[in-house]
Amino acid sequence: MSKKIKSVIEEMNSICLLVSDLLKVKTANHSSIALSRHVTIERPPTGSIVPQDRKLYGRNDIFEQTVNALTGGTYHDKTLSVLPFVGPGGIGKTTFTQHLYNDERIKGHFPVRVWVCVSTNFDVIRLTREILGCIPGTNTSTIEPTNLDQLQTAIAERLDSRRFLIVLDDMWTCKSARDWENLLAPFTTGGTKGSMILVTTRLPSVAQMVKTTDPIELHGLEPDDFFALFESCIFGHNKPRLYDDDLVNVARDIAKKLKGSPLAANTVGRLLKKNISWEYWMGILEKNEWQSAKNDDDILPSLEISYNYLHFHLQKCFFYCALFPEDYKFYDLEKITNFWIAVGIVDSSCRNDKNYLDELVDNGFLIKNSDRNGEYYVMHDLLHELSRNVSSQECVNISSLSFRVNDIPQSIRHLSITVEDKYDESFGREICKLRSVIDIGNLRTLMVFGPHDAETGDILRDAFEGIKSLRVLFIPSLPGSLPKSFSNLIHLQYLTIMPPSDAGHCLYLPRTLPRFYHLKFLDLDGWFGWECNVILPKNISRLMNLRIFILPKNSIPVFLRSER
Template sequence: MDVVGAASWLVQVVLEKLVSDGIDAAWAVARSAGPDPDPGGDVHRLRSRLQSLHLVLSAAQERVPRARSEALLGSLRRLHRLACDADNLLDEMLYHQIHHQLHPDEASDTSSSLSAVQSVVSKIRGAKRARLGGDEDATVRIDDILRRMCEAGDDVREAIKMERLDAVVTCSGQAAGMDCRGWTTAYVTEPKIFGRDAVKEHIVQTLISAEACGVNLSVLPIVGDGSVGKTTLAQLVYSDARVQGCFSKRIWISVSADFDEVRLTREMLDCLSTGASKHEGITNLNKLQEILDEDLKSKRLLLVLDDMWEDNDKSRWDKLLAPLRCSMNGNVILVTTRNHSVVKMISTMDPIHLDGLKDDEFWLMFKSCAFGDEKYEGHPSLQVIGKRIANKLKGYPLAAKSVGALLRRDLDGGHWMSILQSDEWKLQQGPDDIIPALKLSFTHLPFRLQRCFSYCALFPKGHMFDGLDLVRIWISQGLISSGSKRMEKTGYHYLNDLVDRGFFQKSTYYSMHDLIHDLAHIVSLEECHMMDNFDSGSGTGHATIRHLSINTRSAYKWNPHACSFSPSDNFQRKLAYIGEKVQTKNLSTLMLFGKYDKEFSETFSKVFKEVRYLRVLRLPTLSYSIDSLICNFSKLIHLRYLELISSVPGTPLPEVICQLYHLQVLDVEYWVHLSTLPHGMSNLVNLRHFVARGELHAKIAGVGRLKLLQELKEFRVGKTKDFQIEQLTGLRELGGSLAIYNLENVGSREESMNAGLRDKIYIHDLLLSWCKNRFDVSSITEAKVLEGLHPHCGLKRLHITSYGEMLVIMDCPRFFLPVYPYGQ
């Protein structure tokens, strides 16, 4: 991954904390000698220093996108570590400030908060003890960390100067760090093309049809993942005799990432020129287009633009095509691209979506690459292994070539089996290998999408992603920038952008192609690791891992003698080894997939006993208490995302959850027997999503404190303060569906107006309900209460139950008439 971008992003995270609400107060609480008379001044100076550092890194990201020199890499890694330390420390300072606000009467709060913060800082500095006063207070120490970050930034600045000088020598005019695919031509280089006859015929018939001839300009995109065969298909169409006879001029241009209208126009003119070129030395686009228009008069043109990436500025595309639209000759542009966003921008015809080859065609191609003959029937044992390997390649022609070349070196069963088991082929880095071809798409991603995509390496292959859940996890890790839009909306934009660029497929759920998942694993090796192959000795992870997941689904095998599932021999050993290899204390993500037994629970608890800085924790199928898995659960004060799944009857949520003040997502939807909630749920002041059954939503006492909450499925009005309707007043972020029950407990219009329904603009489905068996409530009071429950004008559905003896439309206030027709 982009090391410069990673450091820049983390510095930005620290900066955002320094401008967040409450940082000045947190700074004052952390002072050992009492509140600082000017805490804002300290914070302002630190912001200025970090902003300067961030500008350096942003400039470096533009000019040297991929660091190569050891000096620069070393400086960036040092900066990354310091930024992680500063982020964790500021996070704790803010945590203790929240605790101070929630419990202002606790006398020991300030000293305990200070002690905890200073303990963290002293560990960061490598000190042997934490001091509680004098000149070594927490704010001085965080200042020291940030000062060293700026020093590391100076080292980065100097290393960048050297990096740029090296780039001049080594890049031969190419943009530093850009992986270039190389120019393509119209000539097919493969001796035989497998499985594309039908789609080729469809494209040829489309191009020579009367429809295409009768319009001024048609644009037909071919879209698909890298290495799936788009260019080869375009070459087949371009060289077809029927196409040659239908178009008097044909031009092939390799576009790549450099979408330059002047260059592309000059290349078109180069292809059209037969003698002395009229455009020699001309760089003015208008003049070049005049010449192009003149050369194309009365001629029908087929223009192939291979490997197009530009999807940001449609005006540049329109400018390039302007002279081609001047005639009614039936000009056609055939475009190959990896990005669905390009298709949306340019297509005038239904695009061709190119997937991998079908199994039978792919097997013929695979045999041709591995044995040299598609009809080869020898080596029956190799054929069996070969089919298992071929199934993993998902029909990608380039994958067949890459793996076939490896297999063909040695027609031996042991060699083939080692390739099947070790995935050695994924490590091949030649220009015609599959992963480098796919990695080019990753290189072209903006850094914000690179981080989100690479994080998905933590999920098992074949995982079906719930879009909202994935976005919530990204937010919890700080991967979604906060701005004028809701982060959830921005996250969905990121996710759909990755769909457009071919990294996800979307149906009911989002999914990732196995080869794309392999790419995610490769580009995230230093930060993300998934333990899921307990039968091999590979994949133990780097010491720098910050995000870890464990998939136990392959760890247990059926034991016919014991008539039960037993763990594989390597299971416990690898689990223990990961604790030695990875610095578990620094983990930011820990996720479990699959079931496990008591022995695993005990080993897991020992291995991860020091976890402290987790932001995301997923513990499914809890058969034991949380403490049996995470022994210091109460100390996970950095948690943003917590997913707990349990099917054990009578197991309550631990009360300590209510002390995780940074928690943004609490997911207990599949805690099937959960019937009560801890009393302090309203202390989770940063909670954005409580994923649970509706009846549990109704049991949150004092829900009005959770001002960032975005879903409240049920609210039952009660007589006590914690359940009065005024609890809804400040919950302006609520969206989706809201059901308010027991409205007979509301006594007046003024009281019902405290629900603030008019301000809850994200709610689209509202249910208002009175108890059927209520007594002593006048119809006049009910009417007034209903009138005070005025929703916003964008409400989509309104349901009213048990209002008065009978619901009649004329009984409703005027504002209900447009949204609640009679009888619905």
């Protein structure tokens, strides 16, 4: 038998090589295959010239602070300082840096200024050659330097101890710390202090590697500044007379959905300027039409470049983040890791070695923050839209306020529902149609977020009658929201039950729970500080694969001697 298994594995390995070539993926090592795309990303080149109509909206305070820091005494005690600007795609890093670069105070302070677009190809010789070509010099040799040493020597000679400002725009990677040191080498030899390198990047990991001072993080514009930018993207400098209060209100409603992103303002502005009418604009608002825009400089295509640049395992983690509501706070690394294990994208054997949330932070997809409940991770707003977009054929998060069953693809296997406090009739009608569109029996994930009343609970229970293949079930209350076919979920691996606020002092777990042989994670920690007794069913010891059992704080588990 072992020889047959070995033979099958060898045949599979030969096929994997062919498939890897076809899909442009590579193997990480001999013992395990980690898919990682060879991504060739064509990035548009950038230059230092600010287009005449590109005003800098908002960020006046941080702009003035940065100018004062560059020209004042902040960096004058160091020969060379590196200041990164970091933020998601389309947030305005290049525009901000262009305005800095062309500010008269900056021009007067730095006799030598150089702008180089790095993009995804961090080649030390190429970048050094481009920088050299941008530095004016006297008595320059007509012989073109050919190797790194000659290029570096030529740069040092041309700088001639003059203070300089170098912008490395749109930097995605650097192969090693040695490459970065080689690039910086000719700029650290002069006697003049206060020279600066500005780096713009989407990736916090790149910013951390190159920085010598704290990076400047750029986020979305404030609402008033963003709306001024948004209007300029639609009308330029001249608003038409037909731009009345009704259109202004629609424009404001659209602007709220764009999360302060200048790129989003440009994308949607192009759509709205095609037809300045209330009916057309309302259609744009209701259908979120900017999500289907396909030009390279539109919102989602631009952000998808970041997604394509991720390693394969991070792509899958980001993929399933679409199931969580917008602005969802991930407080517990262990819980989200357990979720990824249950849906089959993370190997449980390496759970202690990897913090995928931190890796997503390093790649600019999550923000790490804290509040009174502790540290948490949250997704950039427009990147949540990207997550929903790239996973749209498999994962859907339904909002009870805007749910239309005809918008859901038949291929969906992972479903989450965000419900409001009160029952909504249109939601009830649409959710009842759900089984006519998707195969309820083959759902792998079902998650319900948000408190809801008994009527909504009944609707959800009836709608999901017949589920049998779930690996993940997230139910916010007992017993009303449990599907009637709960006892058939023998493939379940992850179960989260949050007790309702009126549960009293006891939480009774379903008596059929011991049937779930494959259950690995049981989480009952839904109400912080809620004291209760958890009544465990008879024979719960049959859960041989259960690895993690999380109880509410201050709870007391009680074992029943007989079935309830």
